[in-house]
Amino acid sequence: MRQPDFWYRSENGITGQLLWPFGLTYSLAGKIRRFYRKPWCAGVPVICVGNLQVGGTGKTPTAIAIAHFLNEKGFDTHFLSRGYGKKVSGPIRVDPSLHTADAVGDEPLLLAKIAPTWVSADRRATAELAVRAGAKILVMDDGFQNPSIEKDFSMIVISDEQGFGNKRVMPSGPLRESITRGLSRTN
Numbered sequence: 001m002r003q004p005d006f007w008y009r010s011e012n013g014i015t016g017q018l019l020w021p022f023g024l025t026y027s028l029a030g031k032i033r034r035f036y037r038k039p040w041c042a043g044v045p046v047i048c049v050g051n052l053q054v055g056g057t058g059k060t061p062t063a064i065a066i067a068h069f070l071n072e073k074g075f076d077t078h079f080l081s082r083g084y085g086k087k088v089s090g091p092i093r094v095d096p097s098l099h100t101a102d103a104v105g106d107e108p109l110l111l112a113k114i115a116p117t118w119v120s121a122d123r124r125a126t127a128e129l130a131v132r133a134g135a136k137i138l139v140m141d142d143g144f145q146n147p148s149i150e151k152d153f154s155m156i157v158i159s160d161e162q163g164f165g166n167k168r169v170m171p172s173g174p175l176r177e178s179i180t181r182g183l184s185r186t187n
Contacts, residue, residue, distance in 0.1 A: 003055060007165045007174040019172035027169045030145060030177050039150035042127045045137045048154040050144020052182040053174040057159040060107045063141040067115045070137055078135035079111040080126045080149075082142060083119035090120025091129055111141060123148045144185075145176050153187050 006015040047066060051057040063079065070077045083090065083105035094104050094112040101109055104119050111117040116133060118126035123146050127138055140146075144154060158164070165174040176182075 003174060007168075008162060009166060011166045011168065013166060016166050016168050016172040020168065023169035023172040023175075026171070027177060027181075031181075034145075034147045037147040039147055040124050040127075041150045042131055042138055044131055044135055045152045046127070046140060046149055047137065048140040048143055048151040049157060050140070050142055050154065051156050051158065052144075052176055052179060053159070053162070053164060054170065054176060055159075055162075055174065057157045057162075059157050060110060060141055062155075062157050063139050064111065064114050067111075067139050070139075071115060076134050076136040077115045078130040078133070078138055079108070079115055079117040080123055080130065080138055080140045080143065081105065081108045081111060081117060081119050082121055082123075083108050084142075086119060088119070091118055091122060091125040092120070093118055093129070093133070107141060115139075144182070154185060156182060156186050 006013050049059050049063040049066065051059055067077045067079065084107065086103060086105040088103045094108045094117040096109050096112045108117050108119050118130050120126045123143055127149055130138055144156060164179055167173060167179060169175045169178060
C-alpha cells in the first residue's frame with residue numbers, strides 16, 4: 001500500500017484536519033483494546049521492537065541485531081512475527097527451506113536465518129509454541145500496539161527519513177497511536 005502524501009506534509013494540512021475525527025476514533029479504539037485486554041505473561045523475557053507509524057522504519061534489522069547480540073551471549077532467542085502479507089494460517093515455525101515469502105511474509109524469512117521464528121496474528125499462541133520449543137528470550141518484530149503479551153522491554157524504531165510525518169493518527173496521518181501515548185510505554 002502506498003502511503004498518502006499528505007501524511008508527510010504539514011500538521012496543518014486540510015486533508016489531515018478533515019480526517020482528524022477518524023484518527024481520534026482509531027486512537028480511542030486502541031486505548032479501549034489495551035484497557036480491556038490483560039496481557040499474558042510468557043514466563044521468559046519478551047523484547048518488543050515496534051514503531052508508532054505504519055510502514056517500514058527498520059524494525060526487522062533492529063530485531064536481528066538484538067538477536068545476534070543475545071545469541072552471542074548464549075541465550076536461546078526466538079522471534080515472534082505477525083508475518084505481514086502471509087497466506088498460511090498460523091501459528092507456525094518458519095522453515096526457510098520450505099516456506100516462501102508469499103506463504104509467511106518476507107521479514108519472517110530473514111528472521112528465520114538468525115533464530116527460530118514463529119508466525120501468526122495470534123501472538124500468544126506463537127509465544128507459547130516458542131517457549132515450549134526452548135526459547136529463553138522472545139523478540140517481537142513489531143507488536144508494540146498488540147496488548148496480548150506482557151513485554152519486559154519495549155523500544156520503538158523511528159525512521160530518520162520520515163520521522164512522525166504530520167504527527168496525526170491514521171487515517172489523518174501515519175501514526176498508529178499518539179506520540180505521547182506511545183513514548184510513555186517505551187523503555
